[in-house]
Amino acid sequence: xxxxxxxxxxxIPSITENLQMIREFVLKIADKTxxxxxxxxxxxxxxxxxxxxxxxxxxxxxxxxxxxxxIQTDAMxxxxxxxxxxSGFDITRLKDPDLKKYIKESRHxxxxxxxxxxxxxxxxxxxxxxxxxxxQLTKYLQKPVAS
Numbered sequence: 205x206x207x208x209x210x211x212x213x214x215x216i217p218s219i220t221e222n223l224q225m226i227r228e229f230v231l232k233i234a235d236k237t238x239x240x241x242x243x244x245x246x247x248x249x250x251x252x253x254x255x256x257x258x259x260x261x262x263x264x265x266x267x268x269x270x271x272x273x274x275i276q277t278d279a280m281x282x283x284x285x286x287x288x289x290x291s292g293f294d295i296t297r298l299k300d301p302d303l304k305k306y307i308k309e310s311r312h313x314x315x316x317x318x319x320x321x322x323x324x325x326x327x328x329x330x331x332x333x334x335x336x337x338x339x340q341l342t343k344y345l346q347k348p349v350a351s
Contacts, residue, residue: 212275218263226255237277247343250323254286254339262290284341291333
């Protein structure tokens, strides 16, 4: 059976009260795509972290600004593209945290990007501050075999 490519989209105001709606949107699509419960939760958590970063850091809790979430699915993967027009941040320059030091110092927060990169199979960024910033999160139903 050939699975048809599907595209889903939601544009919502950039406020933390909308995070639950985003999670439900993502979980429903991940379920339709065929991911197991644990993987669905991982995908939803990664998207939640990315959207929280947009709300807090890019849009500064400005409900007039929108988060645009587009999800593309097919028989092999789910690709989530999160677009905002806020202040950009080059996360490729961010080093992975020293988790032992983080725990030892009883720090809180600041692990969102690390979590996203850990939970998803592919993470790509494009930033153009004030114009358009995008993060693409991809999760495969089965990880491709390296050649």
